[in-house]
Structures are given as structure tokens and as C-alpha cells.
Amino acid sequence: MRHQLTPLLWRSGLTVALVCGIGLLPWLSRTDPALTVLKARSAERDPTPEVLADIRDRLDLDDGPWRLLGHWAGGLWRGDAGRSWISGAEVTPAVLQALGVSLLLMAVALAVAAVTAGLVCARTLYRQGRRGRAGGGSAVLAALPEFLTASVLATVVGVQLGWLPALGWYGPRWTVLPALALGLPAGAVLGRLLDDLLPGAFAESWARAAAARGLPRRIIARQAVRRCVPALLPNTGLFVVGLTGGSVAVEQIFDIPGLGRTTLQAALAQDLPVLQAGTLALVLLAAAATGASRLAARLLIGPALRDGALPSLHRPTPPARAIQPFLHGAVLLAVVALGLPRDPLALNTRERLRSPSWAHPFGTDALGRDVLARVAHGALDTLLLALAISAVALLAGVLLGLLPRLSGPLVDTVNAVPPVLGALLVTAVAGGGPVTPALAVSLVAWAPLATHTSALLRQERAALHVTATRGLGAGRWYVLRHELLPAVLPPVTRHALLRLPGIALALASLAFLGLGAQPPSPEWGLLLAENQPYAERAPWAVLAPAAVLALLGALAVSAAGGVRRRPRHRTVEAPVERPARVRELVGAE
Incomplete structure (x- = not known):
């Protein structure tokens, strides 16, 4: 009963904290909610003191955020x-x-x-x-x-x-x-x-x-x-x-x-x-x-999970030797290397929406800027930022996945926050700027990896070899280090690599919605947002950053195939050494 009550209380506390944070959003961002409501109702109306005072009186804004929250929460019991x-x-x-x-x-x-x-x-x-x-x-x-x-x-x-x-x-x-x-x-x-x-x-x-x-x-x-x-x-x-x-x-x-x-x-x-x-x-x-x-x-x-009789899905296999990651990486590096010497901010209105040519291999955008230059310079920010977020998400996901009672309710609450809402909350607390999308995506990027880690650990703990190792007297830390982590880390790392394009897409989506980088930054999401209205007249301006994103996905998938659990080559021990080996295993922690 206690094990079931603790996660429920933890989820309830996180939900209350999230809702309270949203209720404090105007006060955290130091904006006048009456002015924001007026702009949303009628952008052309002048924000005179009389009009703003009338809005505050109608919405009871002068009562403060906590009384507003209490009044709103009191109506939930009635479905209001x-x-x-x-x-x-x-x-x-x-x-x-x-x-x-x-x-x-x-x-x-x-x-x-x-x-x-x-x-x-x-x-x-x-x-x-x-x-x-x-x-x-x-x-x-x-x-x-x-x-x-x-x-x-x-x-x-x-x-x-x-x-x-x-x-x-x-x-x-x-x-x-x-x-x-x-x-x-x-x-x-x-x-x-x-x-x-x-x-x-x-x-x-x-x-x-x-x-x-x-x-x-x-x-x-x-x-x-x-x-x-x-x-x-x-x-x-x-x-x-x-x-x-x-x-x-x-x-x-x-x-x-x-x-x-x-x-x-x-x-x-x-x-x-x-x-x-x-x-x-x-x-x-x-x-x-x-x-x-x-x-x-x-x-x-079925009962195999409870009885510890479940075979392991993660057997030691040699890593695949493939040339695809090197080819994809070489093409991506070539695009970046060709575009870096070019100026991504140079305007030439006479070259607007030019199709690809030797002078402009990816064509030009609506302002005559070279698309290759903007894609290459945007890659430095997008790729490096996505790699950093992926590394942090992998570390946080594995560590929190080892503590499912702590991370489970936290994952539910974090995953319920769309990245857009997370970006708005981060903007309210930390202010706007190019750091906002990075913080917003980092807050949610670890959740799938923590969930994957917890699910794999739950099944791996019920594996036969783990049950046998425990039967020999091995301690918890020995089992975690020598049996569980070697089986769980490779698939979770491959999952993190598969999520790398998704993190880049999340950053791009926030920029596409106007919550990330601002013009004239060459960030990939901003490139897609700027060139989307001209997709019919100049499809190359949209296809170029989209193709580079697809190339990043192919690189991540092909590189993930090489992350495998390596087989441990054991030597056959003499019978006289076997009791000592068993004692070493039993006493290890």
C-alpha cells in the first residue's frame, strides 16, 4: 500500500507545482496580464489606464495570483x-x-x-x-x-x-x-x-x-x-x-x-x-x-517478470562494421565546409529566389542570401546544441531510469508539458533569447530515455542470468555493474542517437513558431519558417535545410547500429581455480 501511495502523492505534488507555475506565469514574466488580455481581445484598442483598470476589475487581477489559483482550483471539484x-x-x-x-x-x-x-x-x-x-x-x-x-x-x-x-x-x-x-x-x-x-x-x-x-x-x-x-x-x-x-x-x-x-x-x-x-x-x-x-x-x-525467469533480449553481439556512418558524416561535413567561407548575411535583392547554380549550389532565399551559407553556418549552432542536449539527456535519462519510483511520476508530468509551453515557461523565468529553446528542450529530452532505461531494467532484472548471479550471492552493485548496465546502456545509447534528429527538430520547431532564434540568425528552424511561404516558387530554399536534417537522421541511425554490447571473451579456468572464482563472485559488491 505504501509503495502505491508514494508515487500517487509524488504525481499529485508535481501536478500542483506545474499548475501553480502556470498560474504565476504573468507575474514571473513581469508582464501586465491586463495588457496581454487587451491585446488578445482587440489589438487596435488603446491601452488607456481606464481600460486596463476595467479589465483588472472584471478578472479580479488585483486579488493576486494565489487567490486566483485558489478560486480556480475550488471550482474543479464541481467540474468548473x-x-x-x-x-x-x-x-x-x-x-x-x-x-x-x-x-x-x-x-x-x-x-x-x-x-x-x-x-x-x-x-x-x-x-x-x-x-x-x-x-x-x-x-x-x-x-x-x-x-x-x-x-x-x-x-x-x-x-x-x-x-x-x-x-x-x-x-x-x-x-x-x-x-x-x-x-x-x-x-x-x-x-x-x-x-x-x-x-x-x-x-x-x-x-x-x-x-x-x-x-x-x-x-x-x-x-x-x-x-x-x-x-x-x-x-x-x-x-x-x-x-x-x-x-x-x-x-x-x-x-x-x-x-x-x-x-x-x-x-x-x-x-x-x-x-x-x-x-x-x-x-x-x-x-x-x-x-x-x-x-x-x-x-x-506474464509471471516470468515476477519469477525472474525471463530471457534477456540484449545478448552480446559484435558491433556492425558499416561504411554508411562515414559516408553520411563525410557528406554532412562537406556541406558545412563548402558553406562556411560564404557570408550567410550578405543581401542581394537582384538575386532573389535564384535556382541552384554553380555560384549558389543551394540557390538563394527571398532576400537573395546564399542558402548554402545559411545552412552551413546554422549547422554549427543546431548540431552542436543538439549534441550537447543529447549527451545531457542520455546521462540524466540513465541516472533517473535507475530510480523508477522517482523518475516515473516526474516523466509523466514532464512529458505532459509540450515543448512550446516549456519554452514559454522558460522565457517567463529566464527571459527570451537563443538559450530559451535549448533549456525548454533539455527539460523534456531526458524523459523517453529514462522511461526506456526503467523498462529495460525491469525486464533485465528478471533475466535468468541475473537470477543465477544473485543465487551465487552477488551483491546489488556487482549485479548492476556487471550484468544490468552492460545490457541496458547499448540500447539506450542507440535510442539517444535516434533521438538526436528529434532534438534538432524540436529546436527547429520552436524557431519555426517564433520562440527560438530570431532573424537574421541562420538557425535551421528559422530557415524553414522564413522560406516556407515561397515553397512553391523556390522549393530548394525549403528542401535544402530539410535534406540536411534528413542526412543528420541517416547519420544517427547508421551510427546507432554500431553501438552494441560486446561479447566478453572468457577463458576456460582450471577446476582448482573454480572455487576461488566463486568466492570472488560471492564476496563482490
Whole structure:
């Protein structure tokens, strides 16, 4: 009972702290909430002292943030989240309607992600676990920005071809394009993680025995997928919340009245009742998704997890020797090296939107600036910053993953905060500037890695070799150092490498929404945002930074394939030395 009550109290405390932080947002940012509300209601109206005083009186802003928070929280017991400061409408129906829209979009996006993940690991399933070359298609999908994919789908499929509607939310046909924009990158990441686990499942004794008895390959493949899915369910729960509240850019492009867009608009306008209710809905959704994923994992694994009779999926394998990482890295370095000598800020209006040529290999943008120069100079900031954040996220994820009772509730709360809202909170506390997106992404980047570490440790602790090592009397630290960490660190490191393009995309998304770097900075997200209006006239201005992001994804995927648990070559010991070896093992801590 105590073990169940502590996480509940921990989650409740974090939720209260998050909601209180949002309620203090105007006062932390030292902005007048009455002025912000006036601009959101009518940007043309003059902010006279009389008008601002009337707004403060109507919204009870002079009572201070704590009384406002107490009044808002008191109404939650009755299902009343107050009224919007902007429209005056009741908050609860509006948030529930937006949540329903986002849940429907999330369900369709998850279906797209499941199909995409199946296609990514189809070759491994067909070959029954024998590793082939890492597919570059999944790397490109994982590295494509969601907002860029959404823009291309809306422009080409929706407007030019007219196959599907590109704007609005009026029926099932309107869900297809945004679900594709959200589901393809998520499915690529999940597919790579599943493809990483499948060889270990096919190498287990049950799979070899089933193949020897002549069972159909499809049955063995289906059971192998079932064997690997529990390790991915926690990350799937994170994707559920991310697709619901983090799809702000996609909802903006397709004009979808979802929870992410509603939360963003409330955050920009400092409409605190709507913002607090939307964040609380995301936190509750995160807790429900986490609980459902853990229950499903226990049902799929069965009593083996409890009895310590679970085979390990992470067997020692020699690292793959491939030339792809060197080729991808060489191309990326060549692009940076060719563009660095060029001036990324040089304007030439007579060269506006020029197509690629010898003088401008990537063409020019709407101001006549060389796109190659801007991509190369932006790479220094984007790549170095993404690498630093990935390293910090990997370290924090592993350390917090070792403490699941501490990190579990923290992951639920952190994952419920969209990066856009995190950027706004960071801006309120630390101020704006180029550091804001880095801090915002760092606050959430460790959560998937901590969840992955906890899930793998939970299964690895139930492995037969760990049970045997404990039976010999080995202590906790010996088991952690010699058995658990060598099995868990390689897959989590590969996961961190797969997340590297996603971190670069998160930085780019914040810049795309105007919350990161500002002009004339050559940051990649800002390049995409600046050149998107000219995508039809000058597609090279958008495709160049998108292609470099895809190249970064291919480099991360191919490099991740080389991070493997190396086999430990043991020498056969003489019988007289074996008792001493056992005593050494038993006494080690």
C-alpha cells in the first residue's frame, strides 16, 4: 500500500507545482496580464489606464495570483474550470472538445505509426532476426520536421492535387493528412526501436524450437513482436501524450481546433484558466497512458517478470562494421565546409529566389542570401546544441531510469508539458533569447530515455542470468555493474542517437513558431519558417535545410547500429581455480 501511495502523492505534488507555475506565469514574466488580455481581445484598442483598470476589475487581477489559483482550483471539484479571460466562455466544455479532437487525431496518427513501424522492421521479421543493413528510409522519416511534412502534404496533396482537404476539421477525411504528418516520424522511431529488439527475441530458445518444429514463419514473427512490445510500451505511452499536446505546429498548419493549439493560444494570450485546464488534462492523460502501458506490459509478459525467469533480449553481439556512418558524416561535413567561407548575411535583392547554380549550389532565399551559407553556418549552432542536449539527456535519462519510483511520476508530468509551453515557461523565468529553446528542450529530452532505461531494467532484472548471479550471492552493485548496465546502456545509447534528429527538430520547431532564434540568425528552424511561404516558387530554399536534417537522421541511425554490447571473451579456468572464482563472485559488491 505504501509503495502505491508514494508515487500517487509524488504525481499529485508535481501536478500542483506545474499548475501553480502556470498560474504565476504573468507575474514571473513581469508582464501586465491586463495588457496581454487587451491585446488578445482587440489589438487596435488603446491601452488607456481606464481600460486596463476595467479589465483588472472584471478578472479580479488585483486579488493576486494565489487567490486566483485558489478560486480556480475550488471550482474543479464541481467540474468548473472558470471562464476564459479572452472570450468569456466556459473553459471546461471548450477544453473537453479540444481534447476530443486531439484524441481522435492521436488515434489515427498511432494507426499510421503502427503501420510505419511494421514496414520499418518488415525485413527483420522476414529474415527471422538476421540483421541486414539499417534502412535509410526510416532515418529520413524520423528526421523530417512534422511542420514541413504537414506543409508539403497540405500544399501538394490538399491544394495542388485536391485529393484530400487541407484545412479545417469537419469529418474523417480531414484527419488523414495531419495524421500522416504526425504518425510517419513517430512510427519511424518506434520501428527502429522494435527492429533493435527483434534479433534478441528470434535468438531465444522458444523461437529456435518453433522453427525446428516447422511452425509457420508468420506465427514465430507474431510471437517475437509480442515478446518485444512490452519494452516499447512505456515509450508508446509517451508518444500518446506527445501526439496529443505536442502537435501544435501541425494543428496550426491544418487549422485544427485541438488541445495543443488551444493551449498554445492560451499561453500566448496568458489566458490562465484555459492554459491551466489544458495542462491538467495533459497531465491526467499522461498518467492514464503510463498506467495502461504498465498494465499491458504485465499482461503480455506474464509471471516470468515476477519469477525472474525471463530471457534477456540484449545478448552480446559484435558491433556492425558499416561504411554508411562515414559516408553520411563525410557528406554532412562537406556541406558545412563548402558553406562556411560564404557570408550567410550578405543581401542581394537582384538575386532573389535564384535556382541552384554553380555560384549558389543551394540557390538563394527571398532576400537573395546564399542558402548554402545559411545552412552551413546554422549547422554549427543546431548540431552542436543538439549534441550537447543529447549527451545531457542520455546521462540524466540513465541516472533517473535507475530510480523508477522517482523518475516515473516526474516523466509523466514532464512529458505532459509540450515543448512550446516549456519554452514559454522558460522565457517567463529566464527571459527570451537563443538559450530559451535549448533549456525548454533539455527539460523534456531526458524523459523517453529514462522511461526506456526503467523498462529495460525491469525486464533485465528478471533475466535468468541475473537470477543465477544473485543465487551465487552477488551483491546489488556487482549485479548492476556487471550484468544490468552492460545490457541496458547499448540500447539506450542507440535510442539517444535516434533521438538526436528529434532534438534538432524540436529546436527547429520552436524557431519555426517564433520562440527560438530570431532573424537574421541562420538557425535551421528559422530557415524553414522564413522560406516556407515561397515553397512553391523556390522549393530548394525549403528542401535544402530539410535534406540536411534528413542526412543528420541517416547519420544517427547508421551510427546507432554500431553501438552494441560486446561479447566478453572468457577463458576456460582450471577446476582448482573454480572455487576461488566463486568466492570472488560471492564476496563482490
